[in-house]
Amino acid sequence: MKNTYLHNPGYLKIDLMLKGIRVDGRVLKKAGFDKCRDLIDIACGLDIILPYSTWVTVPYIEDFAQESPYELIERDGRFFIFDGSGSVDVSVVATPEFYKLKTSTGIPLSNIGLVHGGYITITPATQCDFFNKNIECRYCAGNLDIQGGKGRVYTVDEVLETVGAAYKEGKAEIVYLSIGFSDTSDGGIEFLKPYITAIKRNFNTLIAIEALPPKENRWVDESYAVGADSVLYNLEIFDEKLFKEICPGRDKLIGRERYLEALRYAATIFPNGTVASHLIVGLEPVESTMAGIDFFTKIGVVPILPVYRPRVEAKLTQYRILSTEEVAPVYGHLYNAVAANSINTNWVRDISIVTTPLEGRFFVGDEARMKTFKQNFYKTRLGLKAAWALATLRRKLRVSTSSKDI
């Protein structure tokens, strides 16, 4: 009998991410799915919800997807993934309606924010100074040239309009703000500050930020104080030598040690389970990724493990794509390490472009009922409000501003 992953959402998610899926236009239309905005977008793909609320973004438009064993089919309004031997019932996430809208300044909202899982991801300035210095991360396909001005800087009002539209449609629960490298000591938090402040003032929501480690720890404090509920400083590669080779900008202008130090410090400031760092699976030996998982979880940082897949226009294309069988143990290890270090898994959830730590349970055969119950609660309307209220209360209790008072 043919080996199938259809009944294990963890394996299936990775296999789909690596192999893609075949789907014809008629099915896409029935699912209400429009093509993604840009092929070089790291998150370009078809958003599918597998059993056990396992979100996945599946490549479907690239050439390799046409060779995939998986096919998305539709029967009587229901969607199934068929692998030749059987099928599994899934949901396809329709393209949000707000993608068709424009800001009052005429920018399509889909240019500003994209929904993935429960997150609306926004990069107010799609620029990264590494590209100007020719030291960009070699897997990156962005060409985010500051001087070239490829992407404009979206205003706070434009971002607010986008978040407002996404929330009105009920398409997101958490705002994810990110910024590329700029040569400042604050790691980009000063730039993001007005966006965070404005979003917090207008919406009762949680905010995650993806930034570069600041040169001084006080900026980590500042990030938390202004309203960031979660922070990601993405090291990407744990192996020292490979980090230098693959991420020359991060190595030269920030340094691996500073990444580790900033993450270690941030884990003492932010709530348990809200400080995270990407380690790309497939760009270094799995043993090295596992060592990174052990290191991060010991200091209270959640490792997030995207699987490497060469993007169109990226410079790094020589790497062999790992098989699902090769990467599966890494995710099992992730689940065990996170559990052993009592790291909260509620925050990193419903991410369609990576396998979350809790999804690692599918690789070790643990049902993790209590954890999934808690995670499911935090996805309810009441749970979302409770999470926001607790995060706000925590900030209120922990943050103080000092000025000389007589």
Place this chain on the structure above:
Amino acid sequence: MNVEIDRRPIWIIVISKGLRPLFFLGLGLLFLYLINLPTPEGLTIQGQRAISLFVVCMILWVTGMLPLAITSLFAIVTVPLLGILDRKETYALFGNEAVFFILGAFIIAGAVMHSGLSSRIALAIMNRFGSTQTGLLASIYLLAASLSFFMSEHAVAAMLFPIVLEIAKGLNLRPGKSSYGKALFLSLAWGCVIGGVATFLGGARVPLAVGMLKEATGVNIDFFEYMVVVFPTVLILLLIGYLGVTKFFPSEIEDMHLAKMLFDRKMKEIGKIAYMEYSVGIVMAITIFFWMFFGAWLGIANIAIVSVVGLFVLKLVRWKDIEEYVNWGIILMYGGAITLGTAMERSGAAAWIANTVISDWASSPYAIIAVFSLLTILLTEGMSNAAVIAILLPVGIGMAGKFNIEPKIITYAIAVPAGLAFCFPMSTPANAIAVSSGYVTTRDMAKAGAVMMLLAWIVFNLVARFYWPMVGIKV
């Protein structure tokens, strides 16, 4: 404004935050309890209320649960509400001469700093004497002290800090490690602290004490008289302080050419002396002359305010230039302290406390000076020096009446030690500024400061015993 993240376990934070409302509830209940106790014999009902209010304000000043100025405002509104003094009288006390003197002094010091004159003087002196390590240390120390004779010691510390920091960096001294680095910043702090008690201008606490004395007893201390009485203490402490700094933190460096280069560069940057600096300097000099020789006749506050008007008439300064130098919080705080002190005095509460509570502590005038100066010098290490005066002076003046001591003497015994805070960064902004450099640690300061504090107390009492009678202060 700095962001601080409390990293303690959340349950400890919750408990500590919950203590704040409990604290105020408890304080309110204490106030009600005190005010409703049977009035003791010899005390009027107004006196009892004044003491109750005094206890509440004292707790707030000591704990710092409210900004000092807000506690003072609370005192001002509560005095007439409790019927201790009437409204008109209470608010009139806020127009005390000391308050306006402080306001004028802030503005004049602001003008001097804004013109750049103070920085020029500092650089010129350091350039002249800073070619050796002892010369540089002594010039910073004496400069801080002498500038604090004429302007707020806090302002002097803030003004000299960037220059001293640049010197330390220029000499490649290692923060927290270099003995000479520690000596430089301790010299800055101690110079300001010791110099700050020399005249009315080093800090607002002396005018506050003098204002409280005048309101309570009608007795005045003028600018010159104060200097004559206090100067020997200052000179001896300056000598001891310098010896202490060099003994605790001997220099490990010899080559000073880097510092010299820095001074040369800085002097070139500021260029030649400008008209504005000349003019402000002349106004300042005239003002000090009048304070010294005509202060008793014309009134020091009048002289200060006339000088301020003069600065504006001559267009030497604009309001927005000096606004940042005027510490309105201090002014509010002093108004409140004077009001409360007067309420204690006029209601008979201060005399009652002196007669019934503190009279057992001391049996002779010298013992009273020793006790009050010791209490003051200890308290001022942990709390605002103005708050120490506001708490101790009303009681001290009451004690003076019981022992037939001149109330001036008690005022000196409290006002001078209140400025001598050597041990901790929280004791006074000059210390905090020194520690903020990273060169001197809290531990260094506490170690050397404890010795200095003890010596300062001994010197003050010896001067009181042997020198004061020579200048007509009979104890």
